[in-house]
Amino acid sequence: MTAFISKHRQELRRILAGLLGPAAVLALWSGLARYYHPMILPSPGETWRALVTLWREGSLLGNVAITLRRTVWGYALALLAGFSLAALTKGTAFWRALLRPILAIVQIIPPVVWTILAVIWFGVASQSAPIFLIFMVTLPLSFANTAASLDSIDGRLVEMAQVYRCSRRQIVTQLYLPALLPQLANTVSVGFSFAWKAAIFAEFMGSTSGVGFLLSTANSNLETEKVFAWVLVLIAVMLVCEYGLLLPLKHRAERWWA
Amino acid sequence: MKQTVLEFHGVYKEFTSAGGRLQVVEDFSLALAPGEIAALVGPSGCGKTTLLNLAAGILRPTRGRVSVGAGVRLGYVFQEPRLLPWKTVEENIRFVQEGLFPGSRGAALRRQILEQVGLTVFRGAYPRELSGGMKQRVELARALAVQPDLLLLDEPFKSLDGEAKGELQQLLKAAHRQAGFAALLVTHDPDEAVLLADRAVVLSPRPARTLQELDLQASRGRSGWEVAAAIRVLLDQAG
Numbered sequence: 001m002t003a004f005i006s007k008h009r010q011e012l013r014r015i016l017a018g019l020l021g022p023a024a025v026l027a028l029w030s031g032l033a034r035y036y037h038p039m040i041l042p043s044p045g046e047t048w049r050a051l052v053t054l055w056r057e058g059s060l061l062g063n064v065a066i067t068l069r070r071t072v073w074g075y076a077l078a079l080l081a082g083f084s085l086a087a088l089t090k091g092t093a094f095w096r097a098l099l100r101p102i103l104a105i106v107q108i109i110p111p112v113v114w115t116i117l118a119v120i121w122f123g124v125a126s127q128s129a130p131i132f133l134i135f136m137v138t139l140p141l142s143f144a145n146t147a148a149s150l151d152s153i154d155g156r157l158v159e160m161a162q163v164y165r166c167s168r169r170q171i172v173t174q175l176y177l178p179a180l181l182p183q184l185a186n187t188v189s190v191g192f193s194f195a196w197k198a199a200i201f202a203e204f205m206g207s208t209s210g211v212g213f214l215l216s217t218a219n220s221n222l223e224t225e226k227v228f229a230w231v232l233v234l235i236a237v238m239l240v241c242e243y244g245l246l247l248p249l250k251h252r253a254e255r256w257w258a
Numbered sequence: 259m260k261q262t263v264l265e266f267h268g269v270y271k272e273f274t275s276a277g278g279r280l281q282v283v284e285d286f287s288l289a290l291a292p293g294e295i296a297a298l299v300g301p302s303g304c305g306k307t308t309l310l311n312l313a314a315g316i317l318r319p320t321r322g323r324v325s326v327g328a329g330v331r332l333g334y335v336f337q338e339p340r341l342l343p344w345k346t347v348e349e350n351i352r353f354v355q356e357g358l359f360p361g362s363r364g365a366a367l368r369r370q371i372l373e374q375v376g377l378t379v380f381r382g383a384y385p386r387e388l389s390g391g392m393k394q395r396v397e398l399a400r401a402l403a404v405q406p407d408l409l410l411l412d413e414p415f416k417s418l419d420g421e422a423k424g425e426l427q428q429l430l431k432a433a434h435r436q437a438g439f440a441a442l443l444v445t446h447d448p449d450e451a452v453l454l455a456d457r458a459v460v461l462s463p464r465p466a467r468t469l470q471e472l473d474l475q476a477s478r479g480r481s482g483w484e485v486a487a488a489i490r491v492l493l494d495q496a497g
Contacts, residue, residue: 157342159340161354163315163316163332163334164354166353167356167357170353170357175342178342178344179344
């Protein structure tokens with residue numbers, strides 16, 4: 001009984017501590033905002049009003065959708081390319097050795113370089129520019145992760161399937177895929193926030209639509225309260241994606257397997 | 259009628275690695291007749307598993323020839339259970355049957371074998387929910403489910419305690435009486451060889467060579483423990 005209470009106390013304490021952090025930040029924010037001009041540091045109230053204005057203008061959801069769509073496209077292409085490259089080079093040391101340094105270089109190049117190139121190649125108004133950046137930023141990650149999870153497949157199970165003359169199709173669908181699934185789910189969820197940040201960055205630097213573009217507009221117009229409002233939107237979208245979609249997906253994959 | 263299900267003819271196996279060359283099998287020959295059980299008895303690390311993997315086609319000999327009779331179906335009981343963790347007991351067995359006995363024929367065979375090895379109540383369980391002995395039982399059931407002509411067994415009872423070991427040995431004997439497959443049993447335990455096999459091939463420490471072949475059926479006049487003792491003496495002299 002005592003153990004039961006203490007266990008719940010611990011849980012309660014953890015939840016309280018989790019709430020305490022954001023509450024402290026909010027308190028600090030509103031405290032500091034009293035001493036600064038709204039153009040430097042808008043208060044939570046002013047930020048909220050800016051958010052309501054954005055909502056009323058009708059630009060909020062549409063632009064979030066634009067940015068999300070670009071994120072999903074760029075990231076899906078990168079996952080597909082990364083997975084295909086990893087699968088194609090599986091077991092062939094030569095191609096792996098050839099590919100690894102190229103992708104390492106791609107990874108080293110700062111995102112801003114890709115953004116500049118994207119604007120030069122595709123133009124500011126193009127949909128492709130942010131998608132290109134997201135692709136370039138997340139490709140090395142998705143290749144490295146899928147290559148690692150392919151390597152971690154238990155070779156003894158594959159050997160067993162071969163001894164029993166199982167078909168190739170059987171080995172791929174009933175052995176490789178289930179073995180890869182939990183790690184793939186993990187890769188997808190880790191890389192998604194990466195892709196989302198890359199999308200904002202690309203839109204900020206060179207685009208005429210999307211959350212990143214509006215962030216840059218608000219910044220140029222010195223509408224700091226709008227910048228803050230957009231930041232709240234960014235956080236909210238990421239939280240919804242993470243807890244509403246990616247974490248459940250990951251847990252599902254893990255539960256199904258283990 | 260097939261003459262042999264499996265034949266090793268002057269087989270050598272050498273592994274090359276960064277550390278140099280390692281001779282694992284040296285001039286090994288063996289012919290296995292249908293329905294016959296031969297035990298490969300030797301000290302651990304002598305290359306017994308390599309011989310099984312040569313028979314299964316997982317490895318190719320460096321020199322010599324390994325031939326499996328035409329149309330001979332293989333079953334392999336691995337030393338450590340190699341079960342797919344995301345499949346239940348029954349699904350693991352179905353996995354190896356898919357190309358051979360799809361549909362109701364396979365289902366009937368599965369039901370019968372699960373009953374035979376006492377796994378019927380566990381057919382919906384996942385490998386992680388089973389004890390080591392139970393997993394090894396699934397390994398055996400899976401191998402039997404392809405209705406093998408040749409069963410390869412790699413120290414299948416090594417990690418089991420006395421009781422589980424005895425039960426599985428009896429199950430194997432019963433399955434052999436019923437289905438009449440040939441089997442190559444790798445073991446380090448002379449008693450097990452005497453209990454299960456018709457013939458014992460005593461192997462030297464690495465590289466594996468045949469020290470002596472004992473016809474266990476002809477020596478039925480002697481008691482089992484005498485033959486086992488004779489094998490032990492051979493192993494001691496070599497090792």
